[in-house]
Amino acid sequence: MKPSSVDITSPATFADILIELLLEEGYSHCFFVPGGNIMHLLNSARKNMTCIPFVHEHSAVVATEYFNELRVGSDARKAFALVTVGPGVTNAVTGVAGAFLESRECLVIGGQVKQEDLSPPELRQLGIQELDGAQLMTPVCKVSLSIRGLKDMSALRAAVRSGSTPRRGPVFVEVPLDVQGSKVSGNRKSRLPLAARREERTGDSEQFVKLVWHDIQLAERPVLLIGGGVSYDVACALHQSLARLGIPLMTTWNGFDRIPDSHPKFVGRPNNWGQRAANIILAQADLVIAVGTRLGIQQTGFRAEKWTLAKVIQIDVDEGELRKPHPQIHRGATIDGDSFLRLLAEYEADFSDWLTFCLEVNKRLPIAESSFSQSNFVNPAKLISSLNSLLTSGDRIVPASSGSGQFLPMQQLRIPPKCRVITNKGLASMGYGLAGAIGSALADDQNRTVLIEGDGSFAQNLQELGTVAIQNLPIKIILLSNDGYASIRATQKRHFDGSYMGCDTATGLGLPHWGKVAEAFGIPHQIVSEEGALDEALRLTMSAPGPQILVVRIDPEYEFAPKVGSSISSDGRITSDPVYDMQPRLPEKIADQVVAFPIPLPLTVLDRLK
Numbered sequence: 001m002k003p004s005s006v007d008i009t010s011p012a013t014f015a016d017i018l019i020e021l022l023l024e025e026g027y028s029h030c031f032f033v034p035g036g037n038i039m040h041l042l043n044s045a046r047k048n049m050t051c052i053p054f055v056h057e058h059s060a061v062v063a064t065e066y067f068n069e070l071r072v073g074s075d076a077r078k079a080f081a082l083v084t085v086g087p088g089v090t091n092a093v094t095g096v097a098g099a100f101l102e103s104r105e106c107l108v109i110g111g112q113v114k115q116e117d118l119s120p121p122e123l124r125q126l127g128i129q130e131l132d133g134a135q136l137m138t139p140v141c142k143v144s145l146s147i148r149g150l151k152d153m154s155a156l157r158a159a160v161r162s163g164s165t166p167r168r169g170p171v172f173v174e175v176p177l178d179v180q181g182s183k184v185s186g187n188r189k190s191r192l193p194l195a196a197r198r199e200e201r202t203g204d205s206e207q208f209v210k211l212v213w214h215d216i217q218l219a220e221r222p223v224l225l226i227g228g229g230v231s232y233d234v235a236c237a238l239h240q241s242l243a244r245l246g247i248p249l250m251t252t253w254n255g256f257d258r259i260p261d262s263h264p265k266f267v268g269r270p271n272n273w274g275q276r277a278a279n280i281i282l283a284q285a286d287l288v289i290a291v292g293t294r295l296g297i298q299q300t301g302f303r304a305e306k307w308t309l310a311k312v313i314q315i316d317v318d319e320g321e322l323r324k325p326h327p328q329i330h331r332g333a334t335i336d337g338d339s340f341l342r343l344l345a346e347y348e349a350d351f352s353d354w355l356t357f358c359l360e361v362n363k364r365l366p367i368a369e370s371s372f373s374q375s376n377f378v379n380p381a382k383l384i385s386s387l388n389s390l391l392t393s394g395d396r397i398v399p400a401s402s403g404s405g406q407f408l409p410m411q412q413l414r415i416p417p418k419c420r421v422i423t424n425k426g427l428a429s430m431g432y433g434l435a436g437a438i439g440s441a442l443a444d445d446q447n448r449t450v451l452i453e454g455d456g457s458f459a460q461n462l463q464e465l466g467t468v469a470i471q472n473l474p475i476k477i478i479l480l481s482n483d484g485y486a487s488i489r490a491t492q493k494r495h496f497d498g499s500y501m502g503c504d505t506a507t508g509l510g511l512p513h514w515g516k517v518a519e520a521f522g523i524p525h526q527i528v529s530e531e532g533a534l535d536e537a538l539r540l541t542m543s544a545p546g547p548q549i550l551v552v553r554i555d556p557e558y559e560f561a562p563k564v565g566s567s568i569s570s571d572g573r574i575t576s577d578p579v580y581d582m583q584p585r586l587p588e589k590i591a592d593q594v595v596a597f598p599i600p601l602p603l604t605v606l607d608r609l610k
Contacts, residue, residue, distance in 0.1 A: 018044070060092070111180070143159040213347055250281075284597040294316055445474060578600060
């Protein structure tokens with residue numbers, strides 16, 4: 001729904017003033033599920049913004065997060081989610097929590113009943129659908145507030161802006177129905193508070209970079225780990241400078257697209273579910289410079305003390321992340337990752353011997369290690385390999401946020417320059433992929449959006465295929481059909497002797513016939529269960545216009561590798577291996593070839609230590 005023109009001098013409602021404030025703050029899109037208690041806000045938004053209806057509020061919020069993440073930049077327009085009171089707000093909570101954990105900008109505006117229908121503290125509910133949305137959202141928002149009139153407009157602007165300042169995060173604003181519809185006399189422009197100057201938090205970047213450069217000069221095996229806190233545009237602009245810097249480059253999953261696989265200094269993506277070679281390289285480094293990453297458990301593994309012996313320098317805008325117990329850091333600063341990286345890239349160094357070793361480790365350790373020979377199914381590693389050959393600059397790639405649909409592509413994708421990759425792994429929620437892909441496609445409908453999702457996760461939000469179809473979005477959906485929750489099934493097989501429960505159709509999980517679902521929404525589809533038919537089906541899916549669905553049958557018993565192993569002791573405690581010692585274990589001969597420098601524990605003794 002495109003905006004219509006409106007005379008700003010005409011009589012206004014409070015909702016008009018609120019929407020005009022958002023326009024001033026760079027918002028252009030409204031993702032919504034209509035409801036009676038947001039009627040005035042929606043009426044004002046339709047006059048000024050591009051409004052996209054969704055079937056479910058969770059999807060509207062997730063799409064908002066992904067839209068904003070892909071449109072980051074000084075000239076980028078933003079989206080916000082508009083949800084009604086009660087179930088609209090509760091349905092939105094999961095999406096808000098996901099944006100909070102990933103530190104992403106996501107404004108959600110919720111309706112509320114009339115002020116006269118708000119219940120007093122001693123009463124559970126008075127108004128129909130009434131629920132204290134602002135209180136409910138407080139733990140997962142940077143700011144959560146309820147607006148009562150023009151006197152709160154300055155607070156509203158400050159709240160909206162807080163979502164884009166370090167550390168970024170979601171903002172929730174609740175507006176009662178009678179406040180929305182209240183009339184505002186006079187020129188509405190005069191009612192808006194002045195736009196205060198944005199404050200930038202820079203810190204003493206130059207001095208800190210000098211200290212880091214001193215550490216680099218003393219190092220023999222440094223690694224530069226770039227996270228999502230470094231903006232995409234800045235990272236791309238520094239590709240040549242970072243090559244001259246001479247330090248091997250790695251990226252986190254949130255920084256996946258900051259460095260393309262073809263970069264001459266790129267040596268991988270370490271992670272608890274990441275690439276074995278990258279994890280082993282990082283374990284042998286003597287200096288790790290982590291920029292724009294919180295170095296959480298997913299990055300270091302559950303045994304963070306065995307992550308690396310290196311001195312760790314961490315640059316993160318949140319001081320709390322520098323103070324957490326693991327990993328131990330040598331030096332840290334709460335400065336902007338973009339500023340730090342620009343300054344560091346001005347230096348030049350030569351670590352060619354160490355870089356050559358890192359590249360050799362990558363050659364000796366393939367990304368995909370699973371063996372596969374089962375007929376009537378497709379090897380997932382073969383699927384990603386075939387997809388890699390079809391990716392082009394400009395593609396937007398959305399892996400799932402949990403399970404095989406996430407760690408398979410995040411581990412094995414090889415992206416060309418100018419590709420974008422976005423997922424939400426902090427919450428690790430199922431049902432994110434399709435909604436995220438919609439947000440991606442709405443942010444950029446001139447390029448393909450490629451969604452890689454598992455069937456169990458896809459089933460939780462399949463209703464948004466209606467949004468895909470009616471908007472005719474260029475989303476290529478690659479659906480891994482492995483009969484349910486593959487990661488849960490693997491856990492139950494490994495730790496509970498195959499006592500399966502609720503993980504597939506045989507144990508009571510109801511899943512649809514995906515071909516019939518595609519037909520119901522009028523989306524072209526193909527189903528592939530033999531590797532011989534994969535390449536042609538994938539080529540057609542990627543090249544055909546509009547939305548497409550490719551259902552790829554995966555063996556439910558398929559074991560993904562490499563992966564970090566764990567064991568359950570007799571007292572029920574789970575112990576995980578260090579991230580560099582992934583399963584299956586490396587043969588001693590290969591281990592000796594890829595480990596030439598000290599690591600926390602030698603690979604050859606880990607089995608004996610169990």
